[in-house]
Amino acid sequence: MSARDVLIVQEVAPRDGFQIEPRFIETADKIALIDALSRAGFTRIEATSFVSPKAVPALRDAAEVLERIARCPGTIYVALVPNLKGAERALAAKADELNLVMSASETHNRANMGLTCEASLAAFARIVEAARGTGVRLNATVATAFGCPFEGAQAPERVLDLVNRYLALGVEGVTLADTTGMANPLQVxxxxxxxxxxxxxERLTLHFHNTRGLGLANVLAAREAGALRFDAALGGLGGCPFAPGATGNICTEDLVSMCHEMAIATGLDLDALIRLSRGLPALVGHDVPGQVAKAGRPCDLHAPPRTA
Amino acid sequence: MSARDVLIVQEVAPRDGFQIEPRFIETADKIALIDALSRAGFTRIEATSFVSPKAVPALRDAAEVLERIARCPGTIYVALVPNLKGAERALAAKADELNLVMSASETHNRANMGLTCEASLAAFARIVEAARGTGVRLNATVATAFGCPFEGAQAPERVLDLVNRYLALGVEGVTLADTTGMANPLQVxxxxxxxxxxxxxERLTLHFHNTRGLGLANVLAAREAGALRFDAALGGLGGCPFAPGATGNICTEDLVSMCHEMAIATGLDLDALIRLSRGLPALVGHDVPGQVAKAGRPCDLHAPPRTA
Structure with a gap:
């Protein structure tokens, strides 16, 4: 099986999905979902975020979640960290990998992180120091890599310069994130x-949102360019603060269904994902955007109507 | 500008969208929408269907719609016809083009049309005869070309044989329709x-539904194979009787936004389409799946929040 026949999905619903839910998801429910996701075959799960509990109360139980999940051998449990304090909490909670985030857009980084981009890079360097010798992996994300809702298009050179600087800092993985779903397949x-x-x-992740309906088309465009690893959220959880009613992350089970139809292996149990996704509306209290959970797999046939 | 830089959209919301709406759309509203679509730049609009008013009461005003719309020079107003009687009504109402439909799947054709496939082909021959000398164009659609919800996958040879038989009958255009959204980009x-x-x-149309989230990815796959012409519905109207809650046709304004972002010309006024789509929920009485109308175009920027 060549690399062209494989796609690696990192599940991010417990972090990118739950962080914007207005209703607090009970810690036990978060743990049950992460454990079910582990059993469904994910090798990478972004499990939580060590942000300020005041800023994001939805994830105030980050340490407890990491402590109580049943870790599956071979699965990497990732924690997003916004700063050194968050990194120290994530290291204490034994995250397998820290995901550091800043925006390509100066305006977005100030709005989202309260820092200039240079200050974020300096913080990254301190986190790299803090993680040294712990065996914990580091990934760094370029948010708004395909466009910023405040500034618009971002120069590719700016994004690529950040990739270079991340690598120079010594992080293992890099994520390019289309934070508010502005990317198109040609650009990707x-x-x-x-x-x-x-x-x-093997070290590059693409993080697409389906805000304007192009999420899976962008996945295929990235694959054509050689990408292997993609973030996705069960049920298409997640969202965009600037687009009420807009859809969120690309939907895990829709992505996996597409892959399996195209003979691209994911190692994931699609039936299990669909069952889990169908449980999300009860968990979060609203409909979710994922479509395969509603329509069924293409191979799920129906009985023809009786005709005269 | 090469053919690679152009995509032709045929708007089908007035037919494929309105036909399944439980609430009757007033004739004047249908006409106002079609006229606005004409002004937005469409060269092809599937305006209605001459089906039995008992079977599809939503389109019982087909003749009045075709009579009262303001026809735009250069725009082709298409009417779907299920049989010879429908074709005679459509010819009397001066449709510019008739769209004949049958399914690749024998089971689906019996369920949908009440006919065997051979009987449908015989009816097509009679319609071709009836249209001869009128100057009215003919298009024929292969429904369930990418899969049948009752039978599953359809052999490509079966679909291609129908294309051959359509062309032998003398129709000018052929549509391959993914009636219930089962297609994937590799297959497409x-x-x-x-x-x-x-x-x-120039004579082949692809008709995709977004039932499982792959509509726009399928458009790009078809384009890579050389396709130029695509059906789409404003707001993503339409649906799938076997998937309550599933999305319908690919969404016109989402498709057009994608094309314009990728420097593919459509000749359409995207701002006008977004305005029209934002009026649909009031018209049909429910939310519609289109995403660009909710999220705005990627270039629609936001003011950054004030930070300390």
Missing amino acids: RRLVARALSRIPA | RRLVARALSRIPA
Whole structure:
């Protein structure tokens, strides 16, 4: 099986999905979902975020979640960290990997992190120091890599320069994130091809939102450029603060269904994912955007109506 | 500008969208929408269907719609016809083009049309006779070309044989329809490439539903194989009787936004389409699946929040 026949999905619903839910998801429910996701075959799960409990009360139980989940051998449990304090909490909670985040857009980084981009990079360097010798992996994300809702298009050179600086800091993985769903397939193919001249596909993750309906088309465009690893959220949880009613992350089970129909292996149990997704509306208290959980797999046939 | 830089959208909301709406859309509202669509730049609009008013009361005003719309020079107003009687009504109402429909799947054709496939083909021959000398164009659709909800996968040879038989009957255009959204991009690329060895791209239309989230990815796959012409519905109207809550046709304004972001010309006024789509919930009485109308175009920027 060649790399062209495989796609690696990192499940991010417990972090990127739950962080914006207005209703607090009970810690036991979070743990049950993460454990079920582990059993469904994920090798990477972004389990929580060590942000300020005041800023994001939805994830105030980050340490307890990491402590109580049943860790599956071979699965990497990732924690997003916004700063050194968050990194120290995540290290104490024994996250397998820290995901550091800043935006390509100066305006977005100030709005989202309260820091200039240079201050974020300096914080990254301190986190790298703190993690040294712990055996914990580091990934760094370029948010708004495909466009910023305040500034608009971001120069590819700016994004690629950040990739270079991340690698120089010593992080293992890099994520390019389309934070508010502004990317298009032509842009994705070009930027991913350039990023892959700097970092091998095994270490690059693409994070797409389906805000304007292009999430899965962007996945295929990234794959054509050589990408292997993608973030996705069960049920398409997540969202965009600037687009009420807009859809969130690309939907895990829709992505996996597409892959399996195209003979691309994911190692994931699609039936289990659909069952889990169908439980989400009861958990979060609203409908979710995922479509395969509503429509069924293409191979789920129906009885024809009786005709005269 | 090469053919690679152009995509032709046929708007089908007035037919494929309105036909399944439980609430009757007033004739004046249908006409106002079609006229606004004409002004937005469409060169092809599937305006209605001459089905039995008992079977599809939603479109019982087909003749009045065709009579009262303000026809735009250069725009082709298409009417779907299920049988010879419908074709005679459509010819009397001066449709510019008739769209004949049957399914690749014998089971689906019996369920949908009440006919065997051979009986449908015989009816097509009679319709061709009836249209001869009128100057009215003919298009014929292969429904369930990418899969049948009762039978499952359809052999490509079966679909391509129907394309051959349509062309032998003398129709000008052929549509391959993914009636219940079962297609995937790999399958689309392969089948479209084979179809284009039989019919030039200018005469082939692809009709995708977004039932499982792959509609726009399938458009790009078809384009890679050389396709030029696509059906889409404003707001993503339409649906699938076997998947309550599932999305319908691919969404016109989402498709057009994608194209314009990728420097593919459509000749359509995206701002006008978004305005029209934002009026649909009031017209049909429910939310619609289109995403760009909710999220705005990628270039619609937001003011950054004030930070300390």
